[in-house]
Amino acid sequence: MTTNNKIALVTGGSRGLGKNMALHLAKKGIAVIITYNSNKAAALEVVAAIEASGQKAAALQLNTGDIKSFAAFIAQLKNVLAQTFNATAFDFLINNAGIGMHALIDGTSEEVFDELMNIHFKGVFFLTQQSLPIINNGGRIVNLSSGLARFSMPGFAAYGAMKGAVETLTRYMAKELGSRSIAVNVVAPGAIETDFGGGRVRDNEEMNKMVAGLTALGRAGLPDDIGGVVAFLCSEEGRWINGQRIEVSGGMNL
Numbered sequence: 001m002t003t004n005n006k007i008a009l010v011t012g013g014s015r016g017l018g019k020n021m022a023l024h025l026a027k028k029g030i031a032v033i034i035t036y037n038s039n040k041a042a043a044l045e046v047v048a049a050i051e052a053s054g055q056k057a058a059a060l061q062l063n064t065g066d067i068k069s070f071a072a073f074i075a076q077l078k079n080v081l082a083q084t085f086n087a088t089a090f091d092f093l094i095n096n097a098g099i100g101m102h103a104l105i106d107g108t109s110e111e112v113f114d115e116l117m118n119i120h121f122k123g124v125f126f127l128t129q130q131s132l133p134i135i136n137n138g139g140r141i142v143n144l145s146s147g148l149a150r151f152s153m154p155g156f157a158a159y160g161a162m163k164g165a166v167e168t169l170t171r172y173m174a175k176e177l178g179s180r181s182i183a184v185n186v187v188a189p190g191a192i193e194t195d196f197g198g199g200r201v202r203d204n205e206e207m208n209k210m211v212a213g214l215t216a217l218g219r220a221g222l223p224d225d226i227g228g229v230v231a232f233l234c235s236e237e238g239r240w241i242n243g244q245r246i247e248v249s250g251g252m253n254l
Contacts, residue, residue, distance in 0.1 A: 008090065019042075190211075
């Protein structure tokens with residue numbers, strides 16, 4: 001495979017949407033570093049799949065909700081960039097890592113709220129902040145939101161609110177990083193068939209039918225519907241898209 005010598009960092013890249021993004025980025029000739037929280041074996045399978053396609057890859061452990069661990073992670077990242085990729089910086093940061101949580105407002109504990117906040121918002125803010133010195137000028141940042149920041153479904157108040165915050169943050173990042181020619185966008189998937197949130201959309205037939213009924217294209221989303229959009233935003237063709245929210249939901253709740 002030809003390479004364009006670009007490198008992407010995808011958080012939460014060992015499964016689901018993150019894995020799909022990593023594979024699509026590699027197809028575009030981009031080297032990929034993925035992070036995983038706990039499942040090292042799954043992460044190494046993704047690395048092996050990328051390497052089998054002829055592209056360089058690596059995996060690093062990271063809990064994106066543990067903000068105090070970021071300095072040590074960045075130090076590790078610098079080592080991997082030097083040793084595996086012969087580089088001192090990377091080009092594309094994909095803030096994808098996340099957890100699913102379904103609870104009504106009156107059933108959401110402060111502990112659960114704080115965990116969601118740390119992973120979905122505070123972690124995105126500070127991981128990006130600490131990565132900025134080693135992101136190349138002209139690079140891209142893609143943050144992940146959700147259709148649930150646009151439409152409301154009972155049980156997702158905290159999660160949807162965090163994603164709404166990420167969408168606002170994305171516009172500020174785009175404004176502040178424009179002087180470095182770094183474009184920043186947000187991709188907002190609709191309901192996707194993965195193991196996210198306990199696999200509710202994929203494994204619960206009633207839920208899957210409900211999602212399909214709410215979607216103009218008549219089905220729930222698949223990981224392959226998302227990964228290529230993220231890869232496109234990291235391509236030359238996507239260079240003039242900046243500060244935008246791109247919902248990839250098949251037309252959910254139109």
